[in-house]
Amino acid sequence: RDRNKCAFKCSYAVVNQKGVDVVKDPITDPGKKSKKGKLTLELKDGQWTTVQEGEGLPANDKLVTVFVNGELKVDDTLDTIRKRSNGIQQQPRTENLPKWVPKQLYAPLSKIKGLVADKSYTNLHSGDPFSNIVMLTDSYKVTHHLQYPPGTQTIYSYFECRGGQYPEVCFFGLQYLLKKYMIGPVVTLDKINEADQYFKQHFNHPVWGYNEKLFNRASWEYIANEKGGHLPVSIKAVPEGTVCDYKNVLFTMENTDERCFWLSNYLESLLVQVWYPTTVCSQSRAQKIIIKDFLKSTGSEDVIDKGLHLFKLHDFGFRGVSSVESAAIGGAAHLVNFLGTDTLAALVCARDCYGEPAGGFSIPASEHSTMTSWGREKECEAMKNMLEKYPKGIVACVSDSYDIFTACTDYWGDKLKSMIESREGILVVRPDSGELPDIVIKVLDALESKFGSTKTKTGHKLLPPCIRVIQGDGIDINSLKLILKTMKDSGYAADNLAFGSGGALL
Numbered sequence: 001r002d003r004n005k006c007a008f009k010c011s012y013a014v015v016n017q018k019g020v021d022v023v024k025d026p027i028t029d030p031g032k033k034s035k036k037g038k039l040t041l042e043l044k045d046g047q048w049t050t051v052q053e054g055e056g057l058p059a060n061d062k063l064v065t066v067f068v069n070g071e072l073k074v075d076d077t078l079d080t081i082r083k084r085s086n087g088i089q090q091q092p093r094t095e096n097l098p099k100w101v102p103k104q105l106y107a108p109l110s111k112i113k114g115l116v117a118d119k120s121y122t123n124l125h126s127g128d129p130f131s132n133i134v135m136l137t138d139s140y141k142v143t144h145h146l147q148y149p150p151g152t153q154t155i156y157s158y159f160e161c162r163g164g165q166y167p168e169v170c171f172f173g174l175q176y177l178l179k180k181y182m183i184g185p186v187v188t189l190d191k192i193n194e195a196d197q198y199f200k201q202h203f204n205h206p207v208w209g210y211n212e213k214l215f216n217r218a219s220w221e222y223i224a225n226e227k228g229g230h231l232p233v234s235i236k237a238v239p240e241g242t243v244c245d246y247k248n249v250l251f252t253m254e255n256t257d258e259r260c261f262w263l264s265n266y267l268e269s270l271l272v273q274v275w276y277p278t279t280v281c282s283q284s285r286a287q288k289i290i291i292k293d294f295l296k297s298t299g300s301e302d303v304i305d306k307g308l309h310l311f312k313l314h315d316f317g318f319r320g321v322s323s324v325e326s327a328a329i330g331g332a333a334h335l336v337n338f339l340g341t342d343t344l345a346a347l348v349c350a351r352d353c354y355g356e357p358a359g360g361f362s363i364p365a366s367e368h369s370t371m372t373s374w375g376r377e378k379e380c381e382a383m384k385n386m387l388e389k390y391p392k393g394i395v396a397c398v399s400d401s402y403d404i405f406t407a408c409t410d411y412w413g414d415k416l417k418s419m420i421e422s423r424e425g426i427l428v429v430r431p432d433s434g435e436l437p438d439i440v441i442k443v444l445d446a447l448e449s450k451f452g453s454t455k456t457k458t459g460h461k462l463l464p465p466c467i468r469v470i471q472g473d474g475i476d477i478n479s480l481k482l483i484l485k486t487m488k489d490s491g492y493a494a495d496n497l498a499f500g501s502g503g504a505l506l
Helices: 078-085 109-117 139-146 174-182 189-202 217-226 268-297 301-305 324-334 344-354 368-372 376-389 404-415 417-422 438-451 477-489
Strands: 006-015 018-021 040-044 047-051 064-068 152-161 168-170 233-237 243-245 249-255 313-315 392-398 424-430 467-471 497-501
Touching: 006 268, 040 249, 047 243, 064 174, 078 344, 152 268, 168 268, 174 233, 174 268, 174 344, 189 217, 249 268, 268 301, 268 313, 268 324, 268 477, 313 324, 324 344, 368 376, 368 392, 376 392, 376 404, 376 417, 404 417, 404 424, 404 438, 417 438, 438 467, 438 477, 477 497
Parallel strands: 313 497, 392 424, 424 467, 467 497
Antiparallel strands: 006 018, 006 152, 040 047, 064 233, 152 249, 168 243, 233 249
């Protein structure tokens, strides 16, 4: 989160019928000074600007209403978001939205189908606290309803990235959070009772006991009974996929019922998690820009023209994140910029939350277990097996189980060379060890010595179309750029190489 210095702050309140501009301005860190008043995000002469203190023009505001009182107001597809991230203007989809059924349905499928059919799923809850909106906050926020000034009616807060490694922010992931946790009748008496039980233990003190006033039960019951379980807040956000400078407002939230003024910042803990997909999306986009720059400067513009650059950074990150949910939303964020992924959870997120039936693509590929199980003496047979089992298309093979250079020159470049050259497709050689960036150059040298190369219009060497390399070990944005620069300086075109990135990407 600190990579982009994301923050959620209150900037406006209504107390006793009077609007008040709110600001945080610590003398110990001027960089944490917050914005003041009601905000608009405006685009002036190509420059994104956040206008503060209610002085912006609503007609110029690029923030759009995405959520009101438990109802989703914008439901964009991944295709729309991708186009927006590439600078192609796209209007948010606000009409004829597909029916969204909340996923807090922990029950047999047959029961779920019946409940959904007659819309009686309101109180379906099996005691899973991770589907309980009352519990999806920081502990101290449970007590904050007692701390606002008497007569508080409205709390208006905003989210921004205050600055970090990337000067441009590509906003993504809010739609997922809204759909998963906030759409529909998410507040029920069962959930309130469950939270109450947790809080009575969690806030209990061995000497002073439990203060019954800490939990704002009456207000939650008001939401359940009088609001039909729908959260009385309104959220405006920049359309997902929009690229803007940091230090600009990305979304705002305020309560729509003055009895629930405390709810806006109660939901901060959940919604600020948009920092994660936004950071992944911004970083992935920054790497795409680097890759495109080196493709152009080494004579490989045709790769971009054909859209094949979208397969130059492959997501290897499923195992490198802390949860399946992180893999899903982080992986989907990467798919805003690229089409290659091995993170299957990302496909589910892209389909269920962003209307994309095929968000990303992959190929057959080996791992060390499938190669080393043949034994050292039969490594060449294992490699031949890869070519035989996948006689067409792209196939990748890890080649450093024992000696990457023997693999490149003696096996791929000699014993199996004719199979590779006559095969309908591409063999992708994967080194998975060695010092960067040297190992990439050494592997390219070894393959070029056996397969030869042609020259691009910039004079850089390009291996034959039947063979390429993927580097998936130790890849982050810095090593990626270093490798591409070293390749260029060593006379190799960027198109010779694709990247795989795991924990550093997600």
